[in-house]
Amino acid sequence: MGLRYIIYRIRHEFEKKIGSLKKRHPEDLAFKHTISLEEWKKNKNNFLLEGKEQLKIPKEQSIVLKNTAERILKGDLLFFNAVWMSLGIDYKWNLNPSNGYAFDLTKHWSEIPDLSEEAGDIKFVWEKSRFSYLLILIRYDYHFDKDLSEFVFSEIESWIDSNPINKGPNWRCSQEISLRILNWCFALYYYQNSKAFTEQRWNKIQKIIYASVHHVYHHIDFSRIAVRNNHAITETLFLTVSNILFPFIPETNKWARDGKNWFEQEIQYQIYDDGTFLQFSMNYHRVVVQLLSLAFSLYNKNNQQFSPHVYDKAYKSLNFLYQCMQDENGYLPNYGSNDGSLFFPVSNSEYRDYRPQLNTLHFILTTQHLFQEASIQSEVAWYGGGENPSSPYERLSKIQGVMCFDSGGYYLCRHRDFFTFIRCGDHKDRPAQADNLHLDIWYKGENILRDSGTYKYNTDSEKLLYFMGSASHNTVMVNNQSQMLKGGRFIWYYWTQKISALWEETDEAFIFKGRIKAFQFLNKKATHQRTMVISKNRTEWLVKDDLTHLKGYEMKQIWHPSSPQIKIQSLGKECLAFTSYNSSYYGSFTEEAGLYFPFYNAIETKITFQAL
Structure with a gap:
């Protein structure tokens, strides 16, 4: 992760221990430049939306939108865009609905762990507090000529009353804070002329807005150094637009200037030159x-x-x-x-x-x-x-035929009704899953050879190892271990690295050849080469795996088919079944049939598909 990361993490833990984080993010933080609601309306800058009375979006009464919004109004919420959970109207904002655990709202956010066996997955607490569901209600309000302003503002006010500044789990993550306020902005602009948008509510809201932008700015190094992923892009963007959205906060002139500089740096760094x-x-x-x-x-x-x-x-x-x-x-x-x-x-x-x-x-x-x-x-x-x-x-x-995205290490082939996707990449940035040389195959929009997904970030160790590890991908394991050595939570050691990757084309086939450093914790010289031949005339893929400097270790080639029309064979190798977990959506999974071939050093496999 580099010296900068190490120095920052040491400093961060030290500051947490001696109380510096508490001082930088005080619980009694006060906003001294409050303005009236009328002043805000008069001086606000342009947002994506105008007030609902001025909107000219064509109205469309979707039954999907109606059903979703009505469930939300009854106290239900679609978690992670996958699973409905009944929270009730008087939802406690510090509650994990998946296990009933209530976080302590008297604790400073720096004392709240985001990983705890007792508390469970903190993302279940954050999900409603992100307030993305407000956009569903706003669209329902508009398209069905409703007035949900009182419900929306009562939700915002309930959150404010239940979450003291810089206390509890909902002040723990700067990205969640940023998204919450951005989603509130949709409501503030859309309902700007509503009677439910009162002076008393505005006074509460502007104080939380100030505390939120203050929090993000004074904790931005965590996302830009310790995390450096979509969190940093979200938070630096939030700061970038803070002077547009909140011109009544004097500090946003500096915060937005710094934010824009950081945002542009993050985009330059995080999005590679090929767009990956x-x-x-x-x-x-x-x-x-x-x-x-x-x-x-x-x-x-x-x-x-x-x-x-x-x-x-x-x-x-x-x-x-x-x-x-x-x-x-x-x-x-x-x-x-x-x-x-x-x-x-x-x-x-x-x-x-x-x-x-x-x-x-x-x-x-x-x-x-x-x-x-x-x-x-x-x-x-x-x-x-x-x-x-x-x-x-x-x-x-x-584009038809083959494509190379070398910076990210993605190699694609689109031929007839099939799409073949294989990863063969470098890792100068932290990998989340041990999935190098994973192969995905699609037919007419159906994923016939699939990735197993993610499931949860906080679950039992067996499932964490499965979903993050090589077992959940169409690749190879050695000694029943993933291609990298698992550390804590999101950490892998001995990152896999691309040695070479290329496409070749003949009159008969598209040929991919990729080679990586892998299983380096077993042997520093170990490599894995995968050669794949895609027939142009038959629905057939030949896959050959060669592993070097791993002599004597047991190996297995793993497959996760998801169609009865796909057939996988390896000449002279025994085909064994295992339970393949498949998580198409976060927080849920199904048990399906996977298969693997035990082998030593090298194996060649034929995959065929019989279209109906």
């Missing part, structure tokens, strides 16, 4: 796409611009995700960490469908829609109509 993303995760990459859409729209609304490289990286990101996307349903491989995040739900599309989010950013950058369906295009309006930079980019098109 340092977290090696499809869903977290989509998170960045949504953040970029918000950033560009808000800046355009207020006649501001980012540095050119930010737009270039955004366009390249779009291209990578679009090339991986299945046209039939908008799905991408369930590759990398997937915690169910969709920060701004302004579409009725299913969570695994990436089309609305890709289309919105594409429209902002190109002035053209990427997809023609009105339901997909409708998201653009909730980002303010898609005002565009002065130099629009060209419309993207889907």
